Amino acid sequence: MTRVKNSQITREKRKKWIKRSSGSFGKKSNAYKSARSAATKALVYAYRDRKKKKSETRSLWITRINIACRNNNISYSKFINGLKKSNIFLDRKQLSEMAIHEPDIFKELVKIAKSV
Numbered sequence: 157m158t159r160v161k162n163s164q165i166t167r168e169k170r171k172k173w174i175k176r177s178s179g180s181f182g183k184k185s186n187a188y189k190s191a192r193s194a195a196t197k198a199l200v201y202a203y204r205d206r207k208k209k210k211s212e213t214r215s216l217w218i219t220r221i222n223i224a225c226r227n228n229n230i231s232y233s234k235f236i237n238g239l240k241k242s243n244i245f246l247d248r249k250q251l252s253e254m255a256i257h258e259p260d261i262f263k264e265l266v267k268i269a270k271s272v
Contacts, residue, residue, distance in 0.1 A: 170188045173188060173191050173192040173195055174186060174191045176195035176198075177191040177192075177194045177195040177198070180194045180195075180198075214248060216252075217249055217252040218232065218248055220252040220255055220256065221248060221251050221252055221255055224255035224259070224262055225266065228262075228263060230266055230270060234269065235265075235266060235269045236269075237269075238268065238270060238271075238272045239268070239269050241272045242268050242269065242271075242272045244265065244268065246265075251265075
């Protein structure tokens with residue numbers, strides 16, 4: 157039986173990992189072993205941070221709403237509680253956009269939240 161060399165497939169597999177880590181610095185971008193570990197770590201970070209991004213964005217919205225509420229002499233928690241009691245169901249993203257781009261409408265929401 158003849159010997160089967162697998163060099164082409166092996167080279168393609170290695171080039172795939174090196175291509176994935178092409179933006180890395182130094183040895184991590186061109187040595188297979190280092191490139192593979194760098195690319196794997198980058199994939200782990202990317203997965204983790206896609207999840208983390210959602211909570212960071214929500215935190216940003218809450219901060220923006222809080223600042224707008226403080227400018228209208230009400231705390232964030234009392235504002236949200238007042239909106240819930242008056243059956244106004246706007247999510248934090250919408251409230252944040254209103255606070256930035258439409259402060260007059262936001263003031264009306266603050267009045268409604270204070271009155272309850």
